[in-house]
Each structure stands twice: as structure tokens, then as C-alpha cells.
Amino acid sequence: MARIDRDNKIHIKAIALDDEQRVKVLSPGMLVTKRFLRNRLALVGLIIIVAMFVFAFVGGIVSPYGEREVFRTYETALKDYAGVSLNKEYQYSDAPDQEFPALAKADMILAINKGETSFTSGNVTYTIIKETENLFRIVKLNEAAKVITVKGISSFNQTSTIEFTDELKEVCSQAIEKKEQSFEFEGTSYVVTQDGKMNVISVAQEVSTVTTMIFSTYSQDTKLSSAFKVAAQKALAANETSFQADGVDYTLKTDDKSNIFYLNDQEYAAISQYSINPIASDVFLNLDFKMAVEEAIKKNETTLDYINEKNETEQYLIQRNNEQYTLKRELSTQVNNTYESPSWQHWLGTDGNGMDVMTRLMYGGRISLLIGFVVVILEIVLGIIIGGIAGYFGGWIDSLFMRIVDVFNCIPAMPLYIILGAIMDFLKINPSIRIYFLCIILGLLSWPQVARMVRGQILSLREQEFMIATEATGLRTSKRIFKHLIPNVIPQIIVMATMGLGNVILMEATLSFFGLGVKYPYASWGNIVNAVNDIYVMTNFWFIWIPAGFLILITVLGFNFIGDGLRDAFDPKMKR
Amino acid sequence: MRKFITKRLLQSIVILFFVSFIIYGIMRCMPSSYVETQARALSTQPGAKSYDEWITQLNEAYGLDVGVIQGYGKWLSKAIVCDFGDSWYWNVPVTVKFGKVIWHSFALGMASFILEVVIAIPLGIISARKQYSKTDYAVTVIALMGISIPSFFLATLLKYIFSVKLGWFDLFGVVGRMHEQLSPFGQFLDVAKHFVLPVITLTIISMGSLMRYTRTNMLEVLNADFIRTARAKGLTEKRVVNYHAFRNTLIPIVTLLGSSIPNLFAGAMVTETIFQIPGIGYTSYQSMVQGDIPFTMFYMVFLAFLTLLGTVIADVLYAVVDPRVRVN
Numbered sequence: 001m002a003r004i005d006r007d008n009k010i011h012i013k014a015i016a017l018d019d020e021q022r023v024k025v026l027s028p029g030m031l032v033t034k035r036f037l038r039n040r041l042a043l044v045g046l047i048i049i050v051a052m053f054v055f056a057f058v059g060g061i062v063s064p065y066g067e068r069e070v071f072r073t074y075e076t077a078l079k080d081y082a083g084v085s086l087n088k089e090y091q092y093s094d095a096p097d098q099e100f101p102a103l104a105k106a107d108m109i110l111a112i113n114k115g116e117t118s119f120t121s122g123n124v125t126y127t128i129i130k131e132t133e134n135l136f137r138i139v140k141l142n143e144a145a146k147v148i149t150v151k152g153i154s155s156f157n158q159t160s161t162i163e164f165t166d167e168l169k170e171v172c173s174q175a176i177e178k179k180e181q182s183f184e185f186e187g188t189s190y191v192v193t194q195d196g197k198m199n200v201i202s203v204a205q206e207v208s209t210v211t212t213m214i215f216s217t218y219s220q221d222t223k224l225s226s227a228f229k230v231a232a233q234k235a236l237a238a239n240e241t242s243f244q245a246d247g248v249d250y251t252l253k254t255d256d257k258s259n260i261f262y263l264n265d266q267e268y269a270a271i272s273q274y275s276i277n278p279i280a281s282d283v284f285l286n287l288d289f290k291m292a293v294e295e296a297i298k299k300n301e302t303t304l305d306y307i308n309e310k311n312e313t314e315q316y317l318i319q320r321n322n323e324q325y326t327l328k329r330e331l332s333t334q335v336n337n338t339y340e341s342p343s344w345q346h347w348l349g350t351d352g353n354g355m356d357v358m359t360r361l362m363y364g365g366r367i368s369l370l371i372g373f374v375v376v377i378l379e380i381v382l383g384i385i386i387g388g389i390a391g392y393f394g395g396w397i398d399s400l401f402m403r404i405v406d407v408f409n410c411i412p413a414m415p416l417y418i419i420l421g422a423i424m425d426f427l428k429i430n431p432s433i434r435i436y437f438l439c440i441i442l443g444l445l446s447w448p449q450v451a452r453m454v455r456g457q458i459l460s461l462r463e464q465e466f467m468i469a470t471e472a473t474g475l476r477t478s479k480r481i482f483k484h485l486i487p488n489v490i491p492q493i494i495v496m497a498t499m500g501l502g503n504v505i506l507m508e509a510t511l512s513f514f515g516l517g518v519k520y521p522y523a524s525w526g527n528i529v530n531a532v533n534d535i536y537v538m539t540n541f542w543f544i545w546i547p548a549g550f551l552i553l554i555t556v557l558g559f560n561f562i563g564d565g566l567r568d569a570f571d572p573k574m575k576r
Numbered sequence: 577m578r579k580f581i582t583k584r585l586l587q588s589i590v591i592l593f594f595v596s597f598i599i600y601g602i603m604r605c606m607p608s609s610y611v612e613t614q615a616r617a618l619s620t621q622p623g624a625k626s627y628d629e630w631i632t633q634l635n636e637a638y639g640l641d642v643g644v645i646q647g648y649g650k651w652l653s654k655a656i657v658c659d660f661g662d663s664w665y666w667n668v669p670v671t672v673k674f675g676k677v678i679w680h681s682f683a684l685g686m687a688s689f690i691l692e693v694v695i696a697i698p699l700g701i702i703s704a705r706k707q708y709s710k711t712d713y714a715v716t717v718i719a720l721m722g723i724s725i726p727s728f729f730l731a732t733l734l735k736y737i738f739s740v741k742l743g744w745f746d747l748f749g750v751v752g753r754m755h756e757q758l759s760p761f762g763q764f765l766d767v768a769k770h771f772v773l774p775v776i777t778l779t780i781i782s783m784g785s786l787m788r789y790t791r792t793n794m795l796e797v798l799n800a801d802f803i804r805t806a807r808a809k810g811l812t813e814k815r816v817v818n819y820h821a822f823r824n825t826l827i828p829i830v831t832l833l834g835s836s837i838p839n840l841f842a843g844a845m846v847t848e849t850i851f852q853i854p855g856i857g858y859t860s861y862q863s864m865v866q867g868d869i870p871f872t873m874f875y876m877v878f879l880a881f882l883t884l885l886g887t888v889i890a891d892v893l894y895a896v897v898d899p900r901v902r903v904n
Contacts, residue, residue, distance in 0.1 A: 412876050418865070529726075
């Protein structure tokens with residue numbers, strides 16, 4: 001070989017005829033690679049698969065969204081906002097440390113309807129003091145004195161420890177004369193009842209105040225005391241403009257629209273016959289709004305434009321249903337952003353659960369590819385072991401193993417997967433564990449073909465001279481099978497594995513399509529296409545199912561191209 | 577020859593025995609929700625027995641009260657005389673339901689089988705004759721695409737294009753809305769129209785492998801010595817290919833086709849389910865989902881039987897078609 005260096009000196013080196021430098025020797029692996037790369041389809045397949053891996057494994061990392069990230073959006077809908085009714089139910093405000101049982105309440109209503117002034121419920125006698133048309137006070141009586149009035153002169157016969165002063169006696173006599181049912185003196189209520197010719201004066205012990213009027217407060221935290229309620233209603237009935245309750249002065253302003261109570265010139269509360277309650281428990285309806293509603297209802301209007309504190313106009317719809325009114329309002333609610341069309345945020349839109357389809361495709365690709373690899377490795381390992389042993393030993397072992405292979409080969413795969421899927425559904429197996437089960441089931445049912453192929457190859461290989469040589473050198477049986485026989489079957493196994501990958505991905509997709517393979521919340525290409533079981537989705541949202549189906553198609557196609565190319569590359573005899 | 581066939585048949589029977597046993601074992605693991613639902617429904621009727629009593633009675637009636645081996649024995653003794661019990665879901669004997677639905681599947685299978693043969697074999701031969709030409713690449717790509725496309729996706733795609741977008745076909749079923757009013761011939765056309773999309777789906781999916789198989793075998797034959805001899809003899813290329821090569825390619829192809837004839841009865845579960853064609857595939861899919869053990873059991877054993885039959889036919893056909901095998 002001649003070589004000319006920089007100084008124009010010629011170096012000559014003699015080489016032998018069989019020098020490695022002279023004959024360019026390619027290793028078998030290189031030969032296969034070269035032949036493989038010459039095949040255009042195989043190259044396309046390789047590119048597809050690499051792209052798919054990048055898409056699934058890198059894409060998942062790059063994607064700004066998570067596999068199970070749900071996108072939400074706001075949607076306006078006409079929703080019930082408040083309910084309004086003309087109140088006819090009695091409202092009870094019990095006095096402190098007093099109990100007014102439900103049974104007594106029922107008895108009280110009966111008594112009021114009959115116009116009686118007292119009733120007995122559960123060994124307790126209650127007296128009803130009618131303050132106004134809508135206001136009653138329920139009291140328990142403690143007898144204080146008996147009064148006999150003869151010719152205008154009352155003689156008091158004290159029956160309790162309460163002392164009857166002259167002033168009290170005076171008030172008492174007046175009340176009896178006027179035939180009043182009750183009177184007040186120094187903050188205590190007294191009740192006069194007739195017992196034959198005698199009048200019995202009793203001290204009234206407040207139990208409860210009963211009214212059909214509804215109080216509403218201006219601010220959310222105001223709690224109205226029962227004393228206030230009683231005093232307020234009395235004042236209202238008496239057309240007074242101010243009154244006192246719990247030692248505080250209130251003023252009352254009344255017009256035909258509303259009755260409002262003021263505390264220190266501040267609006268404090270209002271009273272009305274309408275009960276207005278919000279549907280949602282976290283909403284506080286202010287008085288202005290309530291009064292606006294009342295007015296609208298009284299005018300029989302069906303819509304209400306209310307200007308709120310922020311000077312915004314809120315529109316309400318009033319619907320009447322017998323005595324009930326419902327206020328409806330366009331409210332915006334948060335919902336899953338489902339079936340959104342492709343946009344810059346979501347390149348392939350969102351699916352029925354409001355998840356990003358593109359991201360789901362990436363994660364689905366991961367699962368589909370991983371299942372493919374795990375299953376193929378499982379089936380190859382099983383196939384090599386069983387096929388290798390059967391082929392090498394021959395005889396009865398071979399017959400036995402091959403019958404087992406026949407049996408497995410006869411079991412119809414698809415129905416079996418469906419049944420096992422149904423069993424897993426029944427046992428409510430966790431979706432993540434289910435994926436492993438799926439791998440094992442798919443692997444266990446697909447090894448017979450590999451075993452058959454390995455056995456066939458080994459049957460012919462073991463008769464060859466190199467096997468006799470291994471026997472002569474006294475190698476272990478396991479070493480003979482797995483070191484000398486199996487490597488010779490590797491080309492066929494690689495081809496089978498590549499084609500098998502495609503098949504497994506198809507099978508997994510089909511199962512997931514039927515909802516029996518990979519389950520929500522995990523994504524797989526098959527269960528993304530599953531959305532087409534809803535015809536509405538199929539006809540309207542192509543962007544959900546077509547990309548997923550297309551990805552399955554080109555991935556399987558890629559594996560088949562590679563497998564085909566590899567077969568040609570390993571077996572150049574087929575080429576002319 | 578007779579000895580060979582007898583041996584294969586006996587072997588098949590033994591395999592079928594074990595396969596059905598395994599299938600029976602798996603079937604017994606199935607959620608027996610159907611029996612429970614049935615018992616619950618029956619026990620709510622006025623004056624009915626309690627749920628527990630019903631479930632014992634139903635389990636007894638369906639042979640679920642004994643162990644797997646005894647249960648299998650019971651099933652087998654009846655199955656031998658073609659009594660596969662009553663279907664739980666369809667409420668008729670399994671064989672009656674089978675007889676009703678099998679012809680839909682057979683028609684579907686037969687139509688796609690004929691189309692497949694008519695399209696795939698010529699294309700395979702062409703692509704082998706012009707190896708590495710554009711035609712060859714095109715055929716290879718089409719064949720591999722047919723193998724690679726998921727049947728459910730293809731079916732949905734066809735439905736989307738032809739039923740939804742173009743409105744040519746119905747989405748589901750085998751009969752149209754006006755089926756009853758049509759004349760017998762019109763009824764036939766109506767059913768045929770509903771079979772178009774499923775047949776196309778099945779043809780595209782199964783075509784690929786036959787195309788590849790034909791191509792591979794044709795290439796092998798074209799590389800053989802006798803073809804070189806025929807050419808050297810001065811025969812026209814047409815005669816070489818159509819007469820000498822094609823006849824020899826027929827050996828493996830006929831074997832393959834013969835062995836796939838039993839599969840015409842197997843039904844295409846995925847395609848039938850998507851198009852809701854009441855063939856054996858769709859019927860058994862519904863049975864499986866509903867936990868109808870007798871019908872599913874029957875279907876699976878039937879499929880195993882078909883597979884074995886296919887293998888036996890392949891072996892026998894191989895001997896029939898190729899005289900060299902017969903001599904050995």
C-alpha cells in the first residue's frame with residue numbers, strides 16, 4: 001500500500017493477499033443493517049416508530065398539561081335564585097330557656113282557629129294572648145291572686161308570694177272593669193281569667209311569640225330578639241312610630257310599600273308577609289332586593305330589573321306557581337370544558353371529560369407502547385423456553401409440549417379477553433393494576449406461535465454439525481440450547497417480535513375500545529377512540545377519535561414495515 | 577392417507593376435550609351476575625320465594641352448584657348430544673339461537689371471503705412479478721395498511737364517511753325502516769345494502785395477509801429452477817407466469833384458503849358489534865357482556881372446534897394438492 005506524506009516521500013508497505021485491509025469484511029450484523037437501511041419502507045417504518053416514541057415519551061414531558069388534568073369553564077344557565085311565598089305558617093320565636101314543643105304548637109293552631117284563649121297540651125295549660133291579627137303570645141300562667149268584685153269594689157285574695165301594691169291593684173281593677181284579657185305592669189304581663197264569679201289574676205310567663213309576619217334584617221349578622229319582635233309588631237298594630245324593646249329605642253316608619261324599623265336612624269329590620277329565601281345557602285338577600293321583589297309580585301309583574309349596590313342591573317324572571325313564586329336568574333356555573341374545538345390552547349380540543357386530547361394521546365401512546373413491549377417480551381421468553389425445550393429434546397416431551405401449544409392455540413383469544421375483562425370489571429380491579437393483568441393475559445395467550453416457530457427451527461438446527469461439536473465438547477444441555485441453538489433462531493424471533501408488537505398494540509386498542517382493556521382515568525389510544533360509541537361524539541367531534549385511530553394505524557404500520565424490512569434483510573435469499 | 581386423517585381427527589378430539597375443559601374452568605370464574613339479577617327479579621314478584629331460595633334453585637338448574645370437574649362432566653355429557661342448554665340471556669336453547677344468527681355471519685364472511693380472494697390473489701401475483709417496482713411498493717403498503725388498521729377504527733371511519741357525511745347507508749342493523757313493506761326482492765336488496773360497509777371493512781382487513789402470502793409464495797416459485805427451464809425453453813412470459821408459476825403457487829394458497837373456510841362461520845365479533853349485525857359475533861358479544869354462560873361456553877367451544885377443523889383441513893388439503901406429500 002502506498003502512502004504519500006507531506007514531504008512528498010512515498011512509503012510503501014507490503015500487504016498479504018488475505019489482509020483485512022484488502023478485503024473489506026462486513027460483520028453479519030453490518031450486512032443486515034445495510035440491507036435493512038436500503039429498504040425504503042423499512043426506513044419509513046423506523047422513522048414512524050422513532051417519531052412515535054418521541055411523541056409519547058418526550059411529548060408527555062413537554063406538554064404543559066397533565067394526563068388527568070380537567071379543564072373547566074363557565075357557562076350561563078337560567079337557574080332558580082330565590083323562592084317567594086305569601087307566608088301563612090306561624091313563625092315561633094321562643095323565649096329564652098323556654099320550650100314550646102311541637103305537639104303544643106299543633107294544639108295551639110287548633111285553639112287559634114277555634115278562637116279559644118287557652119289550651120292544654122301535655123299537662124301544661126297555655127294561654128293565648130292575641131296582640132294583633134297576626135301576632136299571638138303564648139304564655140304559661142302562675143296564679144297570683146283571686147279577685148272578687150262586688151259593686152265596683154275589688155277585694156284581692158293573694159295566692160302567691162307576689163305582693164299586690166295599691167298601684168297594681170288599681171291597674172288590675174281597671175282591667176277587670178274594661179274586661180281586658182291581659183294587662184302589663186312594670187314590665188310584667190298579667191292575665192285575667194274568669195273563674196265563676198271570681199277573676200283570677202295570674203302572672204304570665206312568656207313561652208313563645210307566634211306570628212305569620214316575617215322579619216328580615218338589613219345586615220347579615222343581626223339576630224332579632226323575641227322581645228323586639230313582639231314590641232315591633234305591637235307598635236305596628238297600634239300605628240305607633242316608636243317603641244322600646246330590651247331597653248333600646250327603635251323608630252318605625254310605615255308606608256303602603258313597607259314597614260321598616262330604625263335603630264339610631266339606621267335601617268335595622270323590616271317586616272313583611274312574604275317570605276323570600278335564597279335557593280343557595282351562601283347567598284344573603286338584602287332588604288332592598290326583598291322589597292323590590294315584593295313590589296313586583298304585588299304588581300303581578302313577571303320580570304324584575306334590580307339595581308344592586310354596584311349600580312349594575314340584574315335581571316330576574318318571576319314565575320308564579322299557585323301561592324309560590326320562583327325567582328330565576330342567569331347564573332354562570334363552572335362546568336367541565338367538554339368537546340372544545342381545536343384551538344391554540346388545545347391543539348386537538350378537549351374530550352368528554354374536559355381533558356386535553358393531545359396530551360391524552362401522548363400518555364396513551366406511552367401505555368400502548370409499553371404494553372406492547374412488555375407483552376412481546378413475555379411471549380418471546382415463554383415461547384423460547386417452551387419451544388427450545390420441546391425442539392431440543394424431541395420425543396415425548398416434544399409431543400406433550402406441542403399438544404399444550406395446540407390447546408393454547410385453540411382457545412379463542414378475543415372472547416377470552418372479553419370474559420376476563422368482564423371478570424376484572426366485576427372484581428373492580430384498580431385501573432393501574434389492571435394494566436399489569438392485561439399484559440400478563442395478552443402475553444400468556446400469544447406465546448404458542450413463538451414456541452412453534454422456535455421448535456421448528458431448532459428441530460432442523462440440532463441435526464447440524466456444530467451441534468455435534470457442542471456435544472463432543474461436553475457442554476451443559478442448557479448451554480447448548482440457549483447459547484448455541486437459540487442465537488441461530490434470533491433473526492426469526494426479532495422479525496416475529498416486531499410484527500408481534502403491532503399485533504399486541506392492535507389487540508390492546510381493540511380491548512380498550514370495548515372498554516375492557518385500559519380503563520379511565522388512564523389513557524390509551526383504544527379507549528380514546530371508545531368515545532365514538534356515542535354517535536353524537538362520532539358525528540360532531542372528529543378531532544377526538546380520528547387522531548387516536550390514525551396513531552394506532554401508523555404505529556402498527558411502522559412496526560410492520562420494520563418487521564418486513566428485517567425479514568428481507570435477514571433472509572437475502574428472497575431477493576433476486 | 578386414511579390412517580393419517582384418523583390420527584389427526586383423534587388428536588383434535590383430545591385437544592378439544594382439554595380446550596373445552598379450560599374454557600369451562602374460566603367460564604365458572606365469570607361474574608354470575610345474571611343469575612343473581614334473575615333471582616332478585618323473581619323474588620320481587622308477589623308471593624314469590626325468597627331470594628336465597630331462588631338463587632339455589634337457579635344455580636341448580638344451571639349446574640353451578642357442583643364443583644368445576646363435576647360441572648364439566650355434566651356439561652360434556654349433554655354437549656356430546658348437541659344439547660348446550662338454554663341461553664340465559666336469549667331465553668331459548670343455545671342451538672336455536674345459534675341457528676338463527678349464524679347465517680348472517682356466514683353471509684358476511686362469505687361475501688368478504690370471495691372479495692378477498694378476487695382482489696388479493698391477482699394483486700399478490702402482480703406485485704411478485706414486478707418485484708421492487710412502484711406497483712409492488714403500492715401493493716405492499718396497501719397490504720400492510722390493511723393488516724395494521726384497527727377494525728373498529730376502519731369501521732367507524734367508513735360509517736363516518738358513508739353513513740354520516742354522505743348518508744348512503746344506515747349506521748346500524750341489517751334492515752331498513754321500511755323493510756316490512758318491501759317486496760321479497762326489495763327486502764333482499766335492503767339487507768344487502770346494510771351488508772356493504774361491514775363487508776368492505778372485513779375485506780380490507782383480511783385482504784392484506786392473503787396478498788402478502790400470495791406474493792411471498794409467487795416469488796418463491798418464480799425463483800425456482802423449473803421456471804428458469806421454462807423460460808429457457810422459450811415460453812412466453814405470460815405462459816410461464818400463468819401456467820407454470822401460478823399453478824405451483826396454488827398449492828400453499830389453496831391450503832390456506834381451505835383451512836380458512838371454517839372461519840367463515842366464526843363471525844367477526846368487532847365488526848358485527850360495531851355495525852350491530854345480529855350474527856354470531858354480535859350475539860356472543862352481548863351474551864358475554866351479560867354473563868350468559870351457556871351461550872358463551874358454546875361459542876368458545878365452537879370457535880375452538882373451527883380452529884381445529886381448519887388445521888385438519890389444511891393438513892389434508894396439503895396432501896391432496898401436493899402429490900409429493902402423499903408419497904411420504
